[in-house]
Amino acid sequence: MKDVFNGNLADSQATKVTAIKPEQFDIERYAEYEASLNERCKAFTESSSGVLVYRRMRVAEVFSSGCRDMQASLAWQLGALQESMKFKADVPNFLEPWYGLGVVATAFGFPYVWAEGQAPAIEGKFASTKEFLDAPYKAVRETPEGRHNLEMLEYFLDKTKGRLPISYCDLQSPLNNLSNIIDTCQFYLDFCLEPEQILQAMDRVADLTIDYTRIQQEMIGDALVKPGHGFSSSRVFNGLGLSDDSMTMLSPDLYADLCLPAMVKLGNAFGGTVFHSCGNWSGKKELVAGIENLRMADGAFSLATDPGANPTEGYADTFANTGIVLNTRIVGSAELVLQKVRELWKPGMKLIVVTYCETPAEQAMLYDKIHEICQ
Secondary structure, three states: OOOOOOOOOOOOOEOOOOOOOHHHOOHHHHHHHHHHHHHHHHHHHHOOOEEEEEEOOEOHHHHOHHHHOHHHHHHHHHHHHHHHOOOOOOOOOOEOOOOOOOOHHHHHOOOEEOOOOOOOEEOOOEOOHHHHHHOOOOOHHHOHHHHHHHHHHHHHHHHOOOOOOEOOOOOOOHHHHHHHHEOHHHHHHHHHHOHHHHHHHHHHHHHHHHHHHHHHHHHHHHHEOEOOOOOOOEOOOOOEEEEOHHHHHOOHHHHHHHHHHHHHHHHHOOOOEEEEOOOOOHHHHHHHHOOOOEEEEEEEOOOOOOOOOOOOOOHHHHHOOOOOEEEEEOOOOHHHHHHHHHHHOOOOOEEEEEEOOOOHHHHHHHHHHHHHHOO
């Protein structure tokens, strides 16, 4: 049973799809399909224990340089929605106006840089947290990137008549945003030398993110799926999805004292916090499970998904009977996925298994066996 990361792939979680123009997409058919799956999602949210299977349709181009072209991005994502209906699952796929992970960071004066064939990056750094706090800033909606992302969302809504599920853009946690724009060496020194400045900086980013997210929330209306971005999402789920990958750089006490207050404030403004970190965050799983009003936690559980994947040990004991959903991404063979599910499952778990099967037949078999295990 092989479980290795393939470094030759541009995106280990991506699926090839055929782009579909909005006028060629059957909105009514997908709306009916989504509504039927949302009934399963609703029953899951109301249960104290259970499992859902999500066959994620992640299109590599959407999360790379292709995000610059909103027409192409929507066509790829519509192709993904159509393809997803072939695969047996409990959670529907959704549209996302993805435009890089630095949209909020642009509020502090750093424009996007577009390297050939790459997703946008942020250009520039503050020398210290104090320099960040002293610098001028503006609302995210007033930056070129912030305006473009809202225009992208407006385009998606217009072309789909507001009928298809859509999430927020990729917002990132306060910690991740600050990690992008403050010099790394000084930033992490400031956690020890200037903790009050760190708290102020985190809070400033949280407030800007709340403002920008509320605009999106109002625009999307009833079509909004939560928690959004890379998480299993539904109109009946709750919370705000936040990537907090830089948490692996910090000790548990520094992370809890200086990062979580702003993240919880941000999450609570939208129904609760939903946590993601790439890599192995198993050493902080108890801390993560204790986050105030945490709705869901997401991680990779196979090396084929992430070369620093989480081990399965201890996750069931940590998350069972908490009401917190564990969203598990597992790229790999059906045999590998089932082994991981057996290790992650126990009664009292609320587990979502994210699969990447290549064929509908394999997906149907895996779907049935996962539900057999998690009874």
